[in-house]
Amino acid sequence: MINIRNQEKTANQNKVQNFIDSREPIPERLELVKTRLNEIFSGTDDFMYREFTCGKNGSIKILVAFIRGLVDKRTLNQEVIRPLIERFSSEEFYTPAAGGRLYERFIEAVINVDLKEADTMHQAVNSIVSGEALLFIEGEDKALVIGVKRVQGRQVEEPDTETSIRGSREGFVENLAVNTTLIRKRVKNPNLKIEMMKIGQQTKTDVCICYIKGIAKDEIVKEVKERLKKIKVDGVLDTGIIEQQISDYRFSLFPTVGNSEKCDKLVGKLLDGRVAILCDGTPFVLTVPYLFIESIQVTDDYYDHAFFATFMRLLRLISLLVSVLLPGLYVALVSFHQTVIPFKLMITLAASRQGIPFSPFIEAFLMIIVFELLREAGVRMPRPIGQALSIVGAIVLGEASVAAGITSNLMVIIVATTAICSFIIPPFIRATMLLRFVVLIAANILGFLGIWFVGIAVLIHLCKLHSFGIPYMTPFAPITSAILKDSFIVVPYWAMITRSGAQEHVEENSGSPDQSNNNKPGDENKT
């Protein structure tokens, strides 16, 4: 699909561009309008138009054009066409003497639905394809855009990708308007800025950036806007496409742009000075800048007791290390550094390895590959089959391979532990998966020394990363003591008097006195 599109990209663009000149006027004659629309929408069978007459003796001819399914026909009929026909049926209402242009009178006549003017054919056609109805009037060089987009899509529900024990169950949906409403609902503050733009030369997807003015750093907002403007793609199907285009380091395994489906999480990020990027058609919202520490932060941490939250943070950090290092460590221990294994454990290790035809490295490699296959299959399969898959996987991985003497018990335990740990930190799932292999290979060549090399290389890489100007390893490198309170340790929420992420906050927005900035307690203390 992608290949075909890319090959024809330039040709297509030219064609579409030539088809409608952006300054082409709307013809006053309805006949001409019809011909033109037929030309433009040839081969577009879901495009429809209807002609009406209204006014006394049918003196006013109008044409309504729309795309079937995109508009709410009921509203269109009841709120637009019926009032027009009814009100303009009397003579006195329609006289040139009443003043103003006819379309202005139309706007006056329709109350419940949003009506806008369209000056050019280009504008009109764009509105039609984005789901609005167009109303052309005989004798007028302006058309009316009728905002009767039909809202279709999922209900707001709890996201599958991020579940939490406490906190809001509301997740974003595919509809951008609903998503912005969800955010507004939580931040009742005029400083919450939602700026719309369109990305995608073919799809013209609505994308909006969202931030709280005064909390988010101006430079970051500016940078986000600039990077979004630079994006040149045919279509934006998911924020993932935007993410790739605005990342600071496109080839880094570690994400420098965060994403979330949870509304309360996003608002939390906005309050931390992040800029959110929402996109129509996907529930995943991007947040920038994104730091390393955010990967082990979970909204539950802030709702729970601080001690427990700290414990969970540390557990997540350990699981991150385990998911990357464990297979490598095992191979290094068994193949190189038997000396450090206690006697009893060594016997157990040797016993479980007895009769295994593969070296520990090959064994680990195979098992991890099998696990990754299983994971991928589990994601791709239709859900009912997924059940069967997990049973097969458990038996193949756990039982049969051990019974057949292909792998050792211990290796099954190690791969399983690694797998569990890698699921604990979803943002890093790609990074850990690939690094695991790197560590494994290094461990097989140089033992602990190899792991050490890889570890240092990764650390250097992490310290080098930036996300929208903020060092990735903040608050550790550089050490930012204020934010350390929300790193590996979590202090209670009332003690977090500084925002994480953006380091230098300036209270610039002191203009409006009632900007409810008390979303985080003790905000007045921040400098």
Add this chain to the structure above:
Amino acid sequence: MICRKGSKGAKIALLAIFLLSALLLSGCWNNRDLTEMNLVSAAGLERTKDGKLLLTVQVVEPAAIQSTSSGKGQGGNGSPYPTYVSSYEGETLFETIRGILSTLDKKLFFSATQILILGENLAKDDIIEALDFFQRDHEINYKMYILVAKDVSPQEILEIKNDLDPIEAMYLKRTVDNNVARGTVKRTMLIDLVKDIYCSGKQIAIGQITKSGKKEVRTEGIAVFKDGKLAGWLNRRETRGYLFAINQIKSTIVNVPVEEGLVAIETISAKGKVHVPFKKGKPAALGIKVNIEAAVGEYAGTGKLECPERIYELERKTEEVVRKEIEDALKKVQKEFSSDIFGFGQQVRKYNPKYWKKIKKEWNELFSELPADIKVKAKLRRVGSVRDSLEKDE
């Protein structure tokens, strides 16, 4: 966008420093599987009559342990026994270790060795020479226990099979480990032994092991060495006296005779210290100070412990018993072996190095002549749940 700018060369240099520093870490470079080696759980060394070195190794068969999962399993019913014992003769130890591969399938791996048993003949000959390999090789478990076999060859001990532990070496090791509750054998690790060998002013003493039954060993007493050669043995009591003096007693039971029977005193903690007081630039005595905290564990008799005076009396008697034990041990090594296993010479070397340099050669004779000055202080902390011994109320 903020981006650190630095010269590229400096960055690469920094990276190189980081990565190369890792090379300073020592490590094993050869990749080999656990299943490709024989884990030696215990080893024995003996000198044969014709002066050759006889190495006996006990290697573990891990698979057999797994099959006898509870660990109590035996080799019966045709299932393999968890350990295998093999011997080989050679002139040097290293040669023997390689030579034994003619009977064993995989290379020997000494990093997990728990016990090294030295034969009596080897001990009489010279152990220092035999231990050289164990100091020199890099894959040796420095925490392995060393014992000297008395009246029995190491091979016989390693061939003992009983059901207490699937790996006999672990059984042997634990009998030494439980010394913390009895204090009658010296627990000697290879690393300690090596330290003692290098230490001038101290002779070595190694725990003793004997066969006490068909399927049992007994680890009690110590072997006293003089300049690397076996000089003699200390019995259980003397060993305890020695251990009191060198501060190696954790808990032990001291029987104290009183008028109406015996009182078993359990020491809770004991602190021992040796020192050499000097008078007029010459060592005046061999000083030993021991402080004991103890509790009454048993009253085998009909006595009463009703007043503090009785307790004080008991304390004095405990001191006397312990003092006697230490004195016996000291006297024996002084007069019979003239081997300074207490490390008095070390004290002289530490605090009077100039004097030590002069008399280093004659220290053994000097040591044998010096009078003993043994001070024991005992403190009874508890008498247990009852005050008096059990008797009918009349």
